[in-house]
Structure formats: C-alpha cells, structure tokens
Amino acid sequence: MMQGIAKNTRRAMRRAKRRRGTELNLVSMIDVLTVLVFFLLVNQIGVSVLGIELPGPPVASAEPPPEQQDLSVIVREGGLTLADNNAPLAEYPKTAQGYEYAALVAKLLELKQAAPDDKRISLMLEPGISYETLVSLMDAVRSDSATPGSSGAELFPQVSVGVAPDAAPTATGAQP
Structure with a gap:
C-alpha cells in the first residue's frame, strides 16, 4: 500500500500518526469532570457543603407552637x-x-x-x-x-x- 511513497514520507506519516494518537483531548475530560463534580455535590446527603447545615427531622414537643399572626x-x-x-x-x-x-x-x-x-x-x-x-x-x-x-x-x-x-x-x- 505504501510502496509508491518515498521512505522519508512514510516515516513522517508514521510519526504524525503516533503523535496524534498520544494527544489527550482535555476539553472533553474537563466537561466530564465538571458534570461529575456537580452530580456528586447535588447528591450528597448528610455532608455539609460550604458550611450550610440543613435541619434534621422535626422533634416532637409536648407543647404546641405559639400561633403566629397572619x-x-x-x-x-x-x-x-x-x-x-x-x-x-x-x-x-x-x-x-x-x-x-x-x-x-x-x-x-x-x-x-x-x-x-x-x-x-x-x-x-x-x-x-x-x-x-x-x-x-x-x-x-x-x-x-x-x-x-x-x-x-x-x-x-x-x-x-x-x-x-x-x-x-x-x-x-x-x-x-
């Protein structure tokens, strides 16, 4: 297949092919990691994010809460x-x-x-x-x-x- 091409040209084509195969596409990796981080942050239960503490389940008390004006x-x-x-x-x-x-x-x-x-x-x-x-x-x-x-x-x-x-x-x- 490559018989009609000069030896130097074949070497250059092989080098270019190897170089292309070793490059990483960082943009797609960053996109995937961003989605993964967002997913993990949203779905964490019981973990305090940014110092925000969510209230726990309501505690039953013996006395009713005071009636507020509306x-x-x-x-x-x-x-x-x-x-x-x-x-x-x-x-x-x-x-x-x-x-x-x-x-x-x-x-x-x-x-x-x-x-x-x-x-x-x-x-x-x-x-x-x-x-x-x-x-x-x-x-x-x-x-x-x-x-x-x-x-x-x-x-x-x-x-x-x-x-x-x-x-x-x-x-x-x-x-x-």
Whole structure:
C-alpha cells in the first residue's frame, strides 16, 4: 500500500500518526469532570457543603407552637378589612375623602405592641383597585410616618400583595 511513497514520507506519516494518537483531548475530560463534580455535590446527603447545615427531622414537643399572626388587609371598593388568620378584626368603610388609613394605622399600632417581632402583612386587593391606593396603603402599613403628628414607628415592613378573596355572601340572599 505504501510502496509508491518515498521512505522519508512514510516515516513522517508514521510519526504524525503516533503523535496524534498520544494527544489527550482535555476539553472533553474537563466537561466530564465538571458534570461529575456537580452530580456528586447535588447528591450528597448528610455532608455539609460550604458550611450550610440543613435541619434534621422535626422533634416532637409536648407543647404546641405559639400561633403566629397572619395579618392581612383586604382592599375592596367599599372599604378596608383588617384580618388575622382570615378572621376579620376591624372594618373601615370608604368615606367621601377616601380610605381611612389613619384608623387602620392606629389598629396596626395596637397589634404591633402586642407582637413586636412580627414584621409581615399581606395586602389583598380586589380587581380594579388603583395603583395609587396600593402605594398609599403600603406606605401606611410599613411605618407610622404617613400619619400627621406620628412617631414614625416601624409597623410591618415586609409587605406581600395578592388578590382579595371573594366577598362573603350576605344573609339576605339565604334560602330556608
């Protein structure tokens, strides 16, 4: 097969073939090792990675955990409703001047004094409520600084926004 080729050319071809066979493709090896390391890190159980300790199984205790407040302000066209764990605490009807933010803030101050560590509140808006109303309400529930002559105390700075639940049916429409 190689009879028609010069002796020096045949030697050069053999050397080139040997050289190609001894080279390692490092790119593919690095790719495989990267995937392997990622797989091992993700699938390790009980090993602390980067100093993060995961909590163990919950320990049963004799006393129930204390009930946390789950405050929410439901905003409807007719007014505001302050609720805790979906139980209404107070209702503030909308007046000709707008929503009663001052009365809401006064009630929130009472609740904050009862549970000073609580920082969360949810704003549940009915469809059609204006953006300005949302911003004003967020300002009111975050701190007492929105009320004139207030102390500027922090109320509930962690605000989440959602859609208001459907209004409860009235008793006048009930059938026997």
